[in-house]
Amino acid sequence: MSRRPQTEIAVLGALSIEPMTGYALRAAIISTLGHFWSESFGQIYPTLARLEADGDVRKDGRQFAITPAGRERLRNLLGEPIERTPPRNGLLLRLFFGRTLGREACADLLRTAHTEALATLETLAAIRAEVDAEDENPDRPYFLLTLAAGEASARAQAEWATSAIAALRD
Amino acid sequence: MSRRPQTEIAVLGALSIEPMTGYALRAAIISTLGHFWSESFGQIYPTLARLEADGDVRKDGRQFAITPAGRERLRNLLGEPIERTPPRNGLLLRLFFGRTLGREACADLLRTAHTEALATLETLAAIRAEVDAEDENPDRPYFLLTLAAGEASARAQAEWATSAIAALRD
DNA sequence: AGAAACATGTAAAATGTTACATGATTGT
DNA sequence: ACAATCATGTAACATTTTACATGTTTCT
Structure with a gap:
């Protein structure tokens, strides 16, 4: 049930399109993925810190950019089985x-x-x-x-x- | 973001149709509401205990039955605004x-x-x-x-x- | 008797949001 | 200068699931 990998997909995926700040990341997730995904600051910043420690993203000033290792990791994550959230309508x-x-x-x-x-x-x-x-x-x-x-x-x-x-x- | 009211809707709603045990409640939620709702034991038993303390359900042997106060509460809960869970596809x-x-x-x-x-x-x-x-x-x-x-x-x-x-x- | 299903409950771990604290940058 | 927006981070709180512990009942 761990959603961590899926949060990482959203973050790395957005950064794979263009580098941006954590703040802009949230705005991008709301505006672009908003109809099928959501993340809060409380998830985004810790995820960015973890990804940076692992060498998957690099901080250039305030902008976070994906590294080659990060692209590789994104490819792997995208191939993992989809985690379903329980239905709740x-x-x-x-x-x-x-x-x-x-x-x-x-x-x-x-x-x-x-x-x-x-x-x-x-x-x-x-x-x-x-x-x-x-x-x-x-x-x-x-x-x-x-x-x-x-x-x-x-x-x-x-x-x-x-x-x-x-x-x-x- | 509190889902508590919605869990109570599921529990009281199921009991409004017929009395049953907590175990049967879970089975009923999976089989009947399963396409649009889900609850785990960890939610069901504490919710039943709370509802019993509030006089909304009564325990007859092992069966839980809804009381008139519980029906009233269910009516009120059903009228409350729908709580949306963030999209995650x-x-x-x-x-x-x-x-x-x-x-x-x-x-x-x-x-x-x-x-x-x-x-x-x-x-x-x-x-x-x-x-x-x-x-x-x-x-x-x-x-x-x-x-x-x-x-x-x-x-x-x-x-x-x-x-x-x-x-x-x- | 033994196995399977029924039944209850809780503690631990994970997940996730909200609210707050704090400061930098930008536009007027 | 001041307001608004950009930006980062975290702590508290709420929510949930999972796993485990523990029995009872029913069926063969």
């Missing part, structure tokens, strides 16, 4: 006990979920426009893959919410 | 850095994800057959809602994986 937990919660409250939850899914789709569309423009970026095909995953999931959520609201009316 | 984290991981390894990950999504759909189909048969169950409409969410998400994942594998070939 608060919306479905509430809907499952919907008889106690009440039909109207359930419909409210579903309308909120629908609105959020549409908002996510808008955000992702904006990101897609940006990424589409980066013609030369060798990472682009992979960025687009993860983007498509977010879009597929948000579309599915929106459609499900719509049909669930309809189902509740009967 | 190890598959997308790896694909995002796919240039370093390599195209073939990415395709492998996607094929595995596709297979898993199909397996989930099969499991859910079996559950749907059971739930469909429970004609008299007043919880059924809500169970079906959460089931549909799982199906929509698994279908979306399967379709995305298929198109992502195709996209990688170019």
Whole structure:
């Protein structure tokens, strides 16, 4: 259940794209990986310190840069089995006990979920426009893959919410 | 970030459907809520002890049963805002850095994800057959809602994986 | 009787977030 | 100069899982 390796993937991965400070690292993780990953300062700085001690990153002034050893380590980490976090969907937990919660409250939850899914789709569309423009970026095909995953999931959520609201009316 | 209320929802919710032992509670959470929720013994027993001290559950022999006060508490908890766990999708984290991981390894990950999504759909189909048969169950409409969410998400994942594998070939 | 499953509980270890302390840099 | 933002780091707190210890019940 150790997430350490996965935190290291996020940190080394971001640094493999360009050197940056720990502060910028967090901003990059929020803005770029935000739809499928998250890290807090409390994880980032200790991880950077460990990676520096191991020679996987080097501190140039305030910027952290990945070293050749770090790239090698990133390659190895990426090949390790995916660690699953236990599922925890608060919306479905509430809907499952919907008889106690009440039909109207359930419909409210579903309308909120629908609105959020549409908002996510808008955000992702904006990101897609940006990424589409980066013609030369060798990472682009992979960025687009993860983007498509977010879009597929948000579309599915929106459609499900719509049909669930309809189902509740009967 | 306190998940305590949500653990209590899972425990009180399960007991609102029928009384059972702590051991059976875990089995019920795994088998019935398993696609969107999880709890371990280390959470379940302390939560039961707390709920019993508060008068929300009563121990009859080894069975725990929800009390009227517990039903009231469950209603209140269900109405509280949903606590989000930070997103953490190890598959997308790896694909995002796919240039370093390599195209073939990415395709492998996607094929595995596709297979898993199909397996989930099969499991859910079996559950749907059971739930469909429970004609008299007043919880059924809500169970079906959460089931549909799982199906929509698994279908979306399967379709995305298929198109992502195709996209990688170019 | 012996094995397997049922049942309870807790301590240790890991994980992770939040809040705070502290200071440097930049823009107005 | 002053405010805002950038930047680093850590300590306290909360959360969770895992592993272990310990029995009971049921089945063969």
